[in-house]
Amino acid sequence: DAKTTQPPSMDCAEGRAANLPCNHSTISGNEYVYWYRQIHSQGPQYIIHGLKNNETNEMASLIITEDRKSSTLILPHATLRDTAVYYCIVHISSGSARQLTFGSGTQLTVLP
């Protein structure tokens, strides 16, 4: 799997958009980009994933650059409950070996 690079920490004001970047310059053509978040002492929660196109769901939006070497997770109106560690992962979706590798992620702190 391709490696990812994320900033270790970010702050965001409550009610503003939180934009979390991720670099994955060695991503291959059949690897998806996944985002998870982990609130302290809980299991990680799946947020969103994408291959090429931008994606949006009820939690967030995922913007993937045209060359697919980086992506941005956008939380449009951050709340205090969005304070968590956010993990960006790239992985091949097909095939039988689907174990994901989690790095250290980005600690997002939403400030009141």
Add this chain to the structure above:
Amino acid sequence: DGGITQSPKYLFRKEGQNVTLSCEQNLNHDAMYWYRQDPGQGLRLIYYSQIVNDFQKGDIAEGYSVSREKKESFPLTVTSAQKNPTAFYLCARSPRRGPYGYTFGSGTRLTVV
């Protein structure tokens, strides 16, 4: 619980004792995984299973054992051979194929004294 349950939430054991952590899922998913998390660190894969009666070692399998006798259950045993067993243990499930995300349990925090 997202269809996956870990128990207990907190577990204390004396050094040298084996301990088994429970993980049960009710969504008929083929694949299940065990991860370990240490303070301030990411997740590291211990074992995973794609189908019943089959499992593979992850990156840090030494000192751990698993079984997969039925699809809904994937217990993890932390043996006395694991040198630093105190950690947060997470179980996850997913469909075996397709671009679907993992669903994690709420975790078991194991403390060995």
